[in-house]
Amino acid sequence: MEIFSANNFILVFQLLYVLTAIGVVIVVISENRNPLKTIAWVLVLLLLPLVGLIFYYFFGEDHRKQRLISRKMHKKINRKTLERIELLETLNPPTEYKGLINLLNKQKDTPLYGGNKITFYTNGIDKFDALFEEIRKAKKYIHLQYYIFMDDVIGNQVKSLLMEKAREGVEVRVLYDDVGSWTAKRKFYKEMAKAGIQVTPFLKVAFPLLTSRVNYRNHRKVVVIDGEVGFMGGMNIADRYINGVNGGVWRDSHFKLEGKAVHALQTSFIIDWYASRSEFLVANKYFPPLTAKGDNLMQIATSGPVGEFKEIHQGIFQAITNAKDYIYIQTPYLIPTDAIMLAIQTAAMSGVDVRIMIPKKSDTTFVNIASQSFIKNFLDTKVKIYFFTGGFIHSKMIIIDDALTITGSANMDVRSFEHNFEIDAFVYNNDTALTAKNIFLDDMESSELVDPEEWDKRPRHRRFFESIFRLFTPLL
Incomplete structure (x- = not known):
């Protein structure tokens, strides 16, 4: 006598599936998200049950109440920067942007920095020429972070230069996004590691740990050299920034930063590095005293899926x-x-x-x-x-x-x-x-x-x- 028939198994599976779907719908509703987003997820879960559950598993979890690192650790890292900033009153900030400056400052201790020089780049050739020049001048360390680091011509040029500096005794750290840089083979990064470069992926995605991590990616492009020069903007490391695309140029914007706000770029990198590798980089050499290089007042704001406010x-x-x-x-x-x-x-x-x-x-x-x-x-x-x-x-x-x-x-x-x-x-x-x-x-x-x-x-x-x-x- 068949104790547990195939039909019974199917019924039990269907029951468990329905209960799971209903449970997820209840969770989505109870998270008090934007109503439109809540309705969208509920519709996907109800109209496309199997696809909806898979989609939610990878992309739908709400991380507003989580933190990338603890408040205590964030304060320790920020302390190095805050020790060196000027009082807001001495910077004479523009009155028309007082509200914006206060808003950003209250969010994540995003201070206003004076004395900064900005050099814009609107094409990959100029940007990489400037980046290579500064990397060659590095004496102490290079912190490099990109969403996309391609194993192509320009990517290998960057890799070779970083390996050369590492052999000279310069500390080199590379942080790449594991999803954004997925086309680069592991061998590409292992070669850098063998040369003495510390290479780390951000939120590595691998079974059995594959979850909504695939949806929350580090899109930042940040370089800090000797704590004195920084780069940030929209350009990743890939040939298309040099060669363009089939329809024409790849028009992008990037800039080199010199001055006191480099400390803010350093803080951003160190927080992401700690979150990825649990290494605490707060030695004084990472925050050297900086003099004014220009007359730009600026704030460097960061945001992400964790935390209540964006x-x-x-x-x-x-x-x-x-x-x-x-x-x-x-x-x-x-x-x-x-x-x-x-x-x-x-x-x-x-x-x-x-x-x-x-x-x-x-x-x-x-x-x-x-x-x-x-x-x-x-x-x-x-x-x-x-x-x-x-x-x-x-x-x-x-x-x-x-x-x-x-x-x-x-x-x-x-x-x-x-x-x-x-x-x-x-x-x-x-x-x-x-x-x-x-x-x-x-x-x-x-x-x-x-x-x-x-x-x-x-x-x-x-x-x-x-x-x-x-x-x-x-x-x-």
Whole structure:
């Protein structure tokens, strides 16, 4: 007599599956997320049960109440920086940005630094030439962190140079994102390790530990050399930043930083390094006394999926709502949160000249179609949309009122604001803003302005697909 038939097994499996799905739905609802995101997850779990559970397992967990490192350890690392900053009053910060400066400072002890020099790079050749020059001059240590580190021509050039410096006795640490750099074989990193380089992946993804880690990636691009010079921005390490893409150039923005704010870049790297390797880098040599190199006032803001507040998201929101004259935005992906979209629309309707530049052809079809679903919402409020046609624009930059420049690794999308670990510089300087503004205006020469009437004539099936793809943007 068959005690436990196949039919009984199937029934038990179905019952357990339904109970699991219901349990996950209850968890999602009880997390008190954005209602739209909650509804989206509930629909996915109920309409696509098996796919929904797998999707949630990898991408849906809420980490708002978690921390990358403990508060105690964060304070220890921050103490080195805070010991050397100037009092806010002595820096004479611009009064129109007092609220933004206070907001960022209260979020994560994001101090305002004076005495900084910024050098912009808008192509990979200039950026890597400058990076190689500074690496060759390194005497003590090199801290290098990238979302993508490719095993290609430029990647091997970087690797060879770092190995050369390690053999000279320079401390070299490399932190790469395990998902972003997945195409590079382990041999690529082992060769660096054999040469004396300390190489570590951020949130390594491997069975049986494969969980939602795959969704929360470190998108930062940070280099610190001898604690005196830093680099940050949108460029990773890959040939495409040199050779471009099939449709033209790969237009991106990066900058070299000299001055006191290098300590903030160092702090960001050390926190990520500790989270990945449990090594505490707080020796005085990592925070040398720095003199003024320029006249830029700036804050370096970091944000990620852990913690209750999203610092970069809130900073950009506050900056947009404070704009008086113009807002110029460059972003490769336009999937704004409801708050950012409303802030931009409100600014445009108030008479602020708002221009948004995005690529006409993206490197990601899904995101490109989803991005285009937002264009009409902006056009209806007199926001000017420009399609960059000279290639692919990957630049992440916001310029406001000839006074504020926001640039770094964060895109104008939900993933950057809520899921990725990002880093952005908020620079309060008229000359820097004018330099960034001219970069934007130069890119307009390789762009086409979207005509609202022509945009409304898009085929119905195209608009329908955009709407379908937009449904999934809260989950991106």
